[in-house]
Amino acid sequence: MFRAAVLALIAAPLFAWSEDPDLNVNSRYTVESVRVSGKWASRLTADLRHDIDSVVGQKLDHEVLNRLADRIRRQLRAARVSVLTTRGDMPEHVKVTFEVEGERLRKFDIDVPKLAYHSRQGWSGEADGTLSIGQTDVAFGVLSDGDELVERYSGIRARAERKAIGVDWLRLGFEFDSFHQQWNPSTLQAAGLLSSGGALYRARNSFKPEATIVFGEGITLSFGAIFNQIDPELDGAASAWSNAAAASLRLHRRWEDADANQHELDAGYSIRSATALLDSDFAYARHALKVRYALRHDHHSMDVAFLAGRITGTAPLYERFVLGNAETLRGWNKYDLDPLGGDRVIHGSIEYRYRLFDVFYDAGAIWDRSADRSGKHGIGFGLRTDGREGFLIAIAFPVNAGRADPVFIAGFSF
Amino acid sequence: MWAEELTLHSHNGELRVTAPRLHFISGAALERLKNGAAVSYDFQLSLASGSRGNVVSRAIQRFVVSYDLWEEKYSVTKLKPSSMRGLEAPPPNERRSASHLSSEAAEAWCVDHIAVPLSGVSATDPVWVRLDIRTADQADPPSLFGESGVALSRLIEIFSRPARSDQQHWSAETGPVRLNEVRAGPMQKNRRPSPSVAT
Numbered sequence: 001m002f003r004a005a006v007l008a009l010i011a012a013p014l015f016a017w018s019e020d021p022d023l024n025v026n027s028r029y030t031v032e033s034v035r036v037s038g039k040w041a042s043r044l045t046a047d048l049r050h051d052i053d054s055v056v057g058q059k060l061d062h063e064v065l066n067r068l069a070d071r072i073r074r075q076l077r078a079a080r081v082s083v084l085t086t087r088g089d090m091p092e093h094v095k096v097t098f099e100v101e102g103e104r105l106r107k108f109d110i111d112v113p114k115l116a117y118h119s120r121q122g123w124s125g126e127a128d129g130t131l132s133i134g135q136t137d138v139a140f141g142v143l144s145d146g147d148e149l150v151e152r153y154s155g156i157r158a159r160a161e162r163k164a165i166g167v168d169w170l171r172l173g174f175e176f177d178s179f180h181q182q183w184n185p186s187t188l189q190a191a192g193l194l195s196s197g198g199a200l201y202r203a204r205n206s207f208k209p210e211a212t213i214v215f216g217e218g219i220t221l222s223f224g225a226i227f228n229q230i231d232p233e234l235d236g237a238a239s240a241w242s243n244a245a246a247a248s249l250r251l252h253r254r255w256e257d258a259d260a261n262q263h264e265l266d267a268g269y270s271i272r273s274a275t276a277l278l279d280s281d282f283a284y285a286r287h288a289l290k291v292r293y294a295l296r297h298d299h300h301s302m303d304v305a306f307l308a309g310r311i312t313g314t315a316p317l318y319e320r321f322v323l324g325n326a327e328t329l330r331g332w333n334k335y336d337l338d339p340l341g342g343d344r345v346i347h348g349s350i351e352y353r354y355r356l357f358d359v360f361y362d363a364g365a366i367w368d369r370s371a372d373r374s375g376k377h378g379i380g381f382g383l384r385t386d387g388r389e390g391f392l393i394a395i396a397f398p399v400n401a402g403r404a405d406p407v408f409i410a411g412f413s414f
Numbered sequence: 415m416w417a418e419e420l421t422l423h424s425h426n427g428e429l430r431v432t433a434p435r436l437h438f439i440s441g442a443a444l445e446r447l448k449n450g451a452a453v454s455y456d457f458q459l460s461l462a463s464g465s466r467g468n469v470v471s472r473a474i475q476r477f478v479v480s481y482d483l484w485e486e487k488y489s490v491t492k493l494k495p496s497s498m499r500g501l502e503a504p505p506p507n508e509r510r511s512a513s514h515l516s517s518e519a520a521e522a523w524c525v526d527h528i529a530v531p532l533s534g535v536s537a538t539d540p541v542w543v544r545l546d547i548r549t550a551d552q553a554d555p556p557s558l559f560g561e562s563g564v565a566l567s568r569l570i571e572i573f574s575r576p577a578r579s580d581q582q583h584w585s586a587e588t589g590p591v592r593l594n595e596v597r598a599g600p601m602q603k604n605r606r607p608s609p610s611v612a613t
Contacts, residue, residue: 023478029483029484087484
């Protein structure tokens with residue numbers, strides 16, 4: 001017994017079995033049709049429906065089908081989605097059915113979309129509960145975020161989304177947020193020095209009606225309005241309103257090339273414009289462009305991200321751009337770079353990962369239109385799971401900051 | 415799990431078995447096959463000498479079975495070692511896959527293609543031979559199938575733990591027998607309907 005175990009242990013690292021690429025004899029057949037069982041297809045996003053439809057005309061590949069089944073299961077919050085393949089009507093063709101176990105579809109789901117720690121800015125996190133009623137999702141969340149904006153905002157977020165309004169290319173949504181603010185001493189000092197203490201606020205409530213048109217091919221256009229009621233920090237001051245029209249155009253593509261490289265492109269442009277026409281006390285236009293490209297091959301992955309933004313007019317502090325958090329210019333503290341945020345921003349990031357090991361380099365600048373631009377760089381390394389949205393634990397350093405003062409970052413989805 | 419009889423054959427210093435009453439293309443695995451999916455089976459053939467628990471030789475192998483939806487026949491592929499470093503290298507002309515098989519022929523093909531070495535095993539000592547088969551864990555393939563293939567260490571690990579309740583498993587055992595009583599010579603091929611084979 002002992003001898004056999006020793007032999008097995010010695011032999012273990014010496015052996016591996018190679019896999020034939022076509023282990024399934026059915027992989028030579030062409031997919032004639034594909035469908036999702038029951039009425040569940042209407043509850044899938046246009047992106048996923050497009051990916052499902054794209055297997056028609058392709059050779060049968062169970063790996064691809066299993067990945068799609070997993071996406072369907074997660075999106076419908078179903079207990080199980082099976083792939084059934086049967087003979088097609090045409091010779092050498094097959095029909096594919098994704099069988100959703102409907103009885104066990106969960107109507108309620110709890111999610112933690114963000115959890116982040118930055119050694120200079122503390123913890124940020126959000127927890128949501130989502131209730132699905134037919135075609136409508138209603139979500140309620142609590143959050144405290146000291147990472148994304150100049151302010152730390154804490155409070156509640158309620159969201160309702162109707163996924164199909166008669167036609168499946170149109171969705172309607174409404175969001176209500178109620179946040180209380182905390183300000184960093186650097187921000188308080190900067191606001192006082194600039195005699196703009198009146199720009200600070202202690203609470204804000206947001207109402208966001210929005211419509212989304214799904215064009216297919218991963219392109220969506222959203223438009224709507226954002227009404228913000230802002231309670232000033234100064235006692236006795238009247239509430240101000242910042243009301244803006246908003247629109248965003250987003251492109252999301254994912255594809256695989258002949259060398260089994262997986263590519264993913266996510267690009268979005270958004271504009272928010274507040275004018276007196278909407279009875280707004282603020283008048284500004286905020287433009288933001290974000291592009292992210294990811295390339296994956298086996299255990300290697302590379303992510304490149306780009307951000308550019310510009311604000312004209314005078315915007316509330318929550319609209320101003322920030323660099324030096326858990327996602328941008330890592331290694332820097334946003335309050336050291338610009339404690340009031342900037343109305344101009346440009347940022348690029350490149351990140352390479354091999355298995356769990358992750359290294360990154362960030363470069364960017366944040367400034368006001370009346371000030372000079374100064375570029376900053378940050379580098380870091382750490383461990384990350386599962387792509388850009390995976391859990392990251394890293395140490396980042398500012399470059400040429402005149403100090404070797406690392407920043408510790410941990411969390412996901414920031 | 416149930417025990418079945420094994421018939422032993424020795425040839426070229428290896429021990430092979432036949433298990434005509436062991437039917438592992440059945441149940442949930444058969445359902446998956448009929449749905450057009452490929453099903454992986456992990457085989458372990460072990461030889462114990464002196465006592466039933468003293469395993470002195472073993473072979474571990476993975477086979478992938480699929481069912482042709484149009485031809486209604488089975489196809490089997492034996493995953494071959496990709497990095498052997500001089501140990502137990504397969505003959506260059508070893509058959510690796512077969513197609514157009516009935517379910518019984520596919521089962522027999524898998525059992526025919528696993529053997530344990532007999533070197534160092536006394537021909538006069540009592541030996542016990544055991545064949546274990548499990549459907550591969552559906553969660554296993556991503557970790558098992560790395561860039562270089564299926565890691566034997568993972569297969570050994572799989573057989574070192576009990577099968578899960580939702581994992582199909584079969585076993586067959588025979589013994590004690592003495593190797594000098596085992597029928598010598600290669601196993602008779604094509605005793606079942608002739609499959610088409612690839613090398």
